[in-house]
Structures are given as C-alpha cells and as structure tokens.
Amino acid sequence: MSIYRIRILSLILLCVSSLAMAAPKQVQLTYEASRNGQLFATVNETYQQEGNRYRIESVTKGVGVYALFGERKLTSEGEVTAQGLKPSHFELHQGDNEKRALYTDFDWDSGQLKMKIKGKLNSVPLESGAQDLSSFIYQFMFAPPSGSEFRLPVTTGKKLRTYHYNVDTSGETLETVAGKFKVVHLHEAAAEADDDGKELWLGVEQHYLPVKLMMKDDKGSKIEQVLTGIKVE
Template identity: 80%
Template sequence: MFISRIRVLSLLLLCVSHLALAAPKQVQLTYEATRNGQPFATVNETYRQEGNRYHIESVTKGVGVYALFGERRLTSSGEVTAQGLKPEHFELHQGDNEKRSLYTDFDWANNQLKMKVKGKLNTVSLEPGAQDISSFIYQFMFAAPAGAELKLPVTTGKKLRTYHYQIDAKSDALEVAAGKFKVMHLSEAVADEDGKELWLAVEQHYLPVKLMMVDDKGSKIEQVLTSINVE
C-alpha cells in the first residue's frame, strides 16, 4: 500500500512537471479595451520565461482624450515552479504620477505580502498560491481551471483578496479580431466590486480571449483579444 501511494504521488508530480514544460516560454497578446462599447485603450501584454524565471509586462495606452492620462504599466516577476508561477515582485505605475504607483513584494520565506501604497507599507499574511493581477491569468497556463468553481488569492497591489469564480467547462466558440477560439467561461460566484469575467482559450494554453468587468462608476469595461503570438 505504501509503495502504491508513492507511485501515485510520483505520477502526479510527473504530470505537473510535464504541464510546466508544456507551457509556452513567450507570449505576446494585444487587446482592444472599450468602455460601454467605445474604444478607449490598447493593451499590450508580454510574458517571457528564461530558465526558471518569468517576467510579465502589461502596458495600457489610451486612445483619443484617454491618452492624456498616460500609460498604465504593470510588471510581475518571479519563479516558475512545478505548481506554476510564484511571484516575487509586482509594480503598477500610472503615467508619471508616482503617488499612484504600487509596489508589492512576496516574502515567501516569512509568509508575508508587503504592499507599498503612497509610501506607506501594508503587510499581511501571504496565502499559499497567491498571485498578483498580472500573473494570475498566466497561471492558468500551468493549472487549468477544473471542477465547478475556482478560488485564487490575488493581490491588486493595495490589498489581498480571493477571486471566486464559477466555471462553465463547456467549450463554446467565441470569434474576435484575433480569430475564433474555443473558450471556457469564468464568472463571478459572488458579486464583488472589482471582480472580472474571463473567457479563456481552451486550445491556446487557457490564455484570456476576453475579460469583462464593471468599474466603480458602473461602466462596462471589456478587453478583447486582437492579436496573439505564442512560442
């Protein structure tokens, strides 16, 4: 019995390892962002893995009058493990306004999440498997959503909260500017002020084809894929 359990565990670890190896080493995604149906920004995302290290950069550039707000830049870096992404540092910058910048460090050794907001440090307990708002969508490349629901601790840079999604496992077809994709739909299990709906490309490493949310002013924000490059 003991030997049998060891064999099962070894097989599980091997499967996880194969998933990590199968994940792409470089991803480039471009999205059009709309507010209540009107385009307001272009989002360019890059994911790069070198060895057991990863780096993510997301740059949002406004169009028209929205360009006056400056670029919104998010970065996430850390380690790639058998379980997927293990963030170590996250930053968010809005234009040249340093007061709106956020800095987050994941202190896994001491199980602490250190979030610096407007120069003030807020430290909370670091939950296992925690991600930041840039890394969490790429974590699906390593751990595809399964079952009826998904709970994932995610930091926004200001706080740590649990994203709670219902999973619609059937693969519907969704056609966007980047092409036609079989998608899995993740919707909010509980209404939340900054929750998102996600449509993930089942045959493209569960990368997001579409994201939707309602902002604090009640506007409907959609982010739809216009181009994808996976290596």
C-alpha cells in the same frame, strides 16, 4: 506512507511538471479595451521565461482623449515552478503620478505579502499559491481551471482577496479579429463580488490564455478587453 500512495503522488507531480514544461516561454498578446461599448485603449502584454524566471509586462495606452491620462503599466516578476508561477515582485504605475503607483513584494520565506501604497507599507499573511493582477491570468497556462468552481488568492497591490469563480466548460466559442476560439468561461461565483473582480474567457487551444476579459471600473462602467493579436513560442 504506502507504496501505492507514493506512486499516486509521483504521478501527480509528474503531470504538474509536464504542464510546466509544455507551457510557452514567450507570449505576446494585444487587446482592444472598450468602456460601455466605446473604444478607449489598446493593451499590449508580454510574457517571457528565461530559465526558471519569468517577467510579465502589460501596457495600456489610451486612444484619443484618453491618451491624456498616460500609460498604465503593470509588471510581475518571479519564479516558474512545477506548480506554475510564483511571484516575487509586482508593480502598477499610472502615468507619471507616483502617488498612484503600487509596489508589492512576495516574501515567501517570512510568509508575508508586503504592499507599498502611497509610501506606506501594509503587510498581510501570504497565502499559498497567491498571484498578482498580472500573473494570475498566466497561471492558467500551468493550472487550467477544472471542476465546477475554484478559488485563487490574488493581490491587487492594495489588498489580498480570493477570487471565487464558477467554471463553464460547455464548449462556448468566441470570435474576435484574432480568430475563432473555443473557450472556458470563468465568472464570479459570489453575487456580491468586489468591483475589481473579473470575468474571463480562456482559449482552450491557446494554453488557456485570455481571449476576453470583462470587469467594472471604480465608477461602475463596464470594461471589456478583447483579443486582437496573439503570438506564442
């Protein structure tokens, strides 16, 4: 390798490392979630980094009659590297129904993603840079979306799929009860996007944390999750 290429590679690694150093160590986000325009839940998320380890927790609590379904809790744990988040374990729980719980281990040494669904283990090849449902939106703190499109492998706990996004950096702004935000808009590039796909609006001046998310549930209802509070340290 030539000295010129070595210098370029060193500069790239330095820039990536600088992003990791600049990313916040503590994040608290609160959202209101609506289904077809009707409020049904609140979402509280925390991101914590201690040393080179991180933990993310997301708790969705139903409002009114929706509280009867119990809390939906997602957790992600792993390592913070120069490239960003490297998950090691992910869990999803819906109320006290253990049959609906999902457990996922990222076995980077063997290159296997091990997903436990209803007590049965399903293993698939683990792709480089793979994230889980909780970690992938915080990965943007370390690797902001650039260019016109990008792809990111993400596990839902049941399968590993590749999110393919178009990137809109036209300077769109969103106003919520938490404030007015300049955002980057990510929307699914594939017309036949899966039901678990998400559309995101990331706050440019808020470490590219999500200001708004939009998706469809398994019944085809439109789910919107809008930021109501943010605390970053």
